[in-house]
Amino acid sequence: MTSESAEIESQQPACCAPEFIQLFSSTRRGARLARLLAVEQLASWGWPRDGERTDAAALVVAELAANAVVHGRLDGRGFRLGLALLPAGQLRIEVTDPRGERLLPAERREAVEGGRGLVIVDALAADWGVLPYPPSGKTVWAEISVRCPGGRQGVFPDRIEA
Numbered sequence: 001m002t003s004e005s006a007e008i009e010s011q012q013p014a015c016c017a018p019e020f021i022q023l024f025s026s027t028r029r030g031a032r033l034a035r036l037l038a039v040e041q042l043a044s045w046g047w048p049r050d051g052e053r054t055d056a057a058a059l060v061v062a063e064l065a066a067n068a069v070v071h072g073r074l075d076g077r078g079f080r081l082g083l084a085l086l087p088a089g090q091l092r093i094e095v096t097d098p099r100g101e102r103l104l105p106a107e108r109r110e111a112v113e114g115g116r117g118l119v120i121v122d123a124l125a126a127d128w129g130v131l132p133y134p135p136s137g138k139t140v141w142a143e144i145s146v147r148c149p150g151g152r153q154g155v156f157p158d159r160i161e162a
Contacts, residue, residue: 018045018084018085019082019083019084019085020037020038020041020081020082020083020084021080021081021082021083022034022037022080022081023078023079023080024065024078024079024080024081025078026068026069026072026073026074026077026078026079026097027069028066028069030065030069030078030079031062031065031066031068031069032062034061034062034065034079034081034095035058035061035062035065037081038057038058038061038081038083038093039054039057039058041083042054042057042083042091045085053091053144053145053146056124056144057083057091057093057144059120059124060093060120060121060124060125060142060144061081061093061095063117063118063120063121064093064095064117064121064140064142065079065081065095066117067095067097067117067118067140068095068096068097068140071097071099072097072098072099072137072138073097073098073099074098074099077097077098079095079096079097079098080094080095080096081093081094081095082094082095082096085146086143089145089146090126090143090144090145090146091143091144091146092141092142092143093141093142093143093144094139094140094141095139095140095141096133096137096138096139096140097137097138097140098136098137099136099137099138100132100133100134100136100137100138101136121142124142124144125142125143125144126143126144126145127142127143128140128141128142128143129141
């Protein structure tokens with residue numbers, strides 16, 4: 001087998017949506033790093049660093065990562081950030097933590113004292129929710145529209161107008 005054939009075999013199929021998955025420590029520093037790396041990943045996909053959608057995605061990542069650190073933390077266990085560009089023209093953000101017994105309330109309530117994170121997520125995301133992550137954990141997800149102004153669909157971020 002030549003190096004050329006090894007290269008061809010290791011490439012991802014063209015049909016797969018761009019995706020990013022990373023584990024972080026359940027610390028304030030880990031949450032901050034998740035936000036920074038999310039922005040870097042979006043920039044590598046062609047999103048403008050100072051664009052409106054990039055800012056919205058960064059805020060959603062920051063809020064979900066902070067919630068994972070504050071409410072979903074277990075000693076010795078981190079949280080996972082996942083980003084994926086969906087064919088329907090949305091960015092899916094997923095944050096998975098090890099505290100499956102701490103599910104979010106079924107109703108999306110107004111902010112209570114000390115926490116406005118999910119109200120911010122609700123305002124910025126087209127949709128969001130929580131799913132169990134067996135054997136013990138949960139994934140909080142949010143989807144942000146990446147559609148361009150004027151009705152054009154921006155599945156590929158390099159075509160997005162901020």
